[in-house]
Amino acid sequence: MTITQSWRSIDAWLTRHAPATYAVLAPPATDAELAAMDLPPEVVESLRCHNGLTATSNTSTSAPVPPTANSHKTSVNDEVLVPAFRRDG
DSSP: OHHHHHHHHHHHHHHHOOHHHHHOOOOOOOHHHHTTOOOOOHHHHHHTTSSBBOOOTOOOOEEEEEOOTTOEEEEETTTEEOGGGOSSS
16 A cells, blocks of 8 residues: 555545544645655655644644654755655664
């Protein structure tokens, strides 16, 4: 099962069983949001389904907030670093 297929299953379940949670899923990341980053293809595929959340009001306050395409960017010496998804270790 691909990541996109997994998201479709999750979306269908949330729509039926947790519509308030489904409602806060952000739309897909745009090409412009993803262009400046060197993310693994699996992360890009997931962000093309949902780019994080639009709100956290119905999630646990202790739960981590899912990242968005823009939340991974850290500018250091004109480089874009993605600490959580770095491929070099």
